[in-house]
Amino acid sequence: MRTIIVGSRQSALAMTQTGQTIERLRAICKEAGLDYGFEVKPIVTRGDRILDVTLSKVGGKGLFVKEIEQALMDGEIDFAVHSMKDMPFELPEGLAIGAVPPREDPRDALISRHGCSLADLPGGARVGTSSLRRGAQLAAVRPDLRIESLRGNIDTRLKKLEAGGFDAIVLAAAGLRRMGWGDRITALLDPRECLPAVGQGALAIECRENDAAVRGLLARLNDPRTERAVRAERRLLGLLNGGCQVPIGAYAEAESGAEGAKVRLTAMVASPDGKTLLRSEAVAADPLEAGSRAAEQLLAQGADRILDEARE
Secondary structure (H helix, E strand, O other), X not given: OEEEEEEEOOOHHHHHHHXXXXXXXXXXXXXXXXXXXXXXXXXXXXXXXXXXXXXXXXXXXXXXXXXXXXXXXXXXXXXXXXXXXXXXXXXXXXXXXXXXXXXXXXXXXXXXXXOOOOOOOOOOOXXXXXXXXXXXXXXXXXXXXXXXXXXXXXXXXXXHHHOOOOOEEEEEHHHXXXXXXXXXXXXXXXXXXXXXXXXXXXXXXXXXXOOHHHHHHHHHHOOHHXXXXXXXXXHHHHHHOOOOOOOEEEEEEEOOOOOXXXXXXXXXXXXXXXXXXXXXXXXXXXXXXXXXXXXXXXXXXXXXXXXXXXXX
16 A cells, blocks of 8 residues: 655645545545555744735745745655645646636635625724735725734634734635534625635645656546636636736636636736726636736736836
């Protein structure tokens, strides 16, 4: 029997996602008669160590995956379970995304201390988020709100809300649902008001490109519709050279059915203060083409200037 070592961040959500993935693989192995065991190796990333600074100021994409990818390249682990929204567009040489399982709810969720919706929050209410993307879109809809930085794991953020530090916080619905905390959600934010992050709600199972056995096993987890949608979103991210330093949102939906089914991608670039917000939409059979068209539309509207200013 081969024991497969699985790398994971130490947060409760990361360990839960990893555990759920392993349970699916155990079921697959049992059904297929495959003789594999699994062992989890927790890994601390730079993003986990730095909690007193906003994400946009400490390096953006790669903060939560770099050390795990190094462990993969060094042969210390055999695959890793990431939140897709944490993944940089370019992977290190020799690594590959072996599977994109079915996507959870991609939307952002508002958790309010007094059960208020976004529209019903009082003027000047303090709303906590670590995301420039969320902050910009919330400011565009409700410029009267006080958007304040909030870092930490999901349970840490919920405790800060309960302690009265904020009137409301915004988190990814997917993480709350995977942790069994979906009942904490006050309201799901309409993507027309708050587009999610690229890949939000999806997982990326990363492995070594040349590990045929692990890649063959992981392929059984892959969901083609989710993979096509995420490819469109990540194509846009790559062309805009985006990261956590700039507010970029995107959501793609892939039709089911025969080859040639369309992918519809909606995307957004905003100034950090939410005063300028650009949107685009593209539909194509090829997810990479959908991502390219949406990016071109945003660039034609001046997205490059907004992105350059935000990076500076």
